[in-house]
Amino acid sequence: MKIRYNVKKEDCNKIKEIVELTNFFNEKEVDVAVELIKEHIAKGVESGYHFVFSEVGEKIIGYTCYGPIACTTSSYDIYWIVVNPDYQGKGIGKKLLMETESLILKAGGSRSYIETSCRLQYNKTRAFYERCGYNLASVLKDFYDKGDDKATYCKILET
């Protein structure tokens, strides 16, 4: 398994595939995932979307997408963290997350935020963030939909 940071044109289809494979996201969410990598391809780092890929050969088995939050001095959002279901439970998500946090720190970031749904489906996801040192910072009721609250997790990054 190797880590890659640069974005290639062919990553668009690969991202679409891996996000769909999880069976976790609806069509619109998949579109958003693809949109962010398209933005990076069009505008480079100016897009504000950065990527960390985990690969086996040419295959992307996991990735994160993150970036600085506009109008903040050192807060970052981790927009996406996805691992191919065949490779889950092997610590790849944790490795990707730690690598992402390390890059945020190097870029001058001090806080990392992750937003996720409070739905039952995301119980494991939220437990994963908590294991990785994230604290629940806020809950916005019915944010995504009726009965679907948004949880915002935060981790203070330290060198």
Added chain:
Amino acid sequence: MKIRYNVKKEDCNKIKEIVELTNFFNEKEVDVAVELIKEHIAKGVESGYHFVFSEVGEKIIGYTCYGPIACTTSSYDIYWIVVNPDYQGKGIGKKLLMETESLILKAGGSRSYIETSCRLQYNKTRAFYERCGYNLASVLKDFYDKGDDKATYCKILET
């Protein structure tokens, strides 16, 4: 005073001017305000950024920028609400906000979110949102900077 919804190319400079005039926003924040209208000019409504302008003659005396929040069924963000200092205290901000909420409702939205700083400088701004029916939904500590928390206000929109 008239209300306008369509975006013209010359609005870029006008937005820059009015945002700067408030003496409220730093250079990077002004850039973000201009970036959002540029996105609209480049991509139209697909940009996800919509505008309501308040004008006297050809002069923009206030505006809001709002849009649907990706991956939500009916939540909207109001990104910017700005009134020229010479025209503040005349109910223009409230009128713009109500017009924006009415457009969000018509577009199928049910919740309107506004984020702002908890700094002293924004006391009047936060009081304004509260007078307009917004409730404090969450506070993220040190979000913008050390000692500069983010407040998120929410209003449930009803026909």
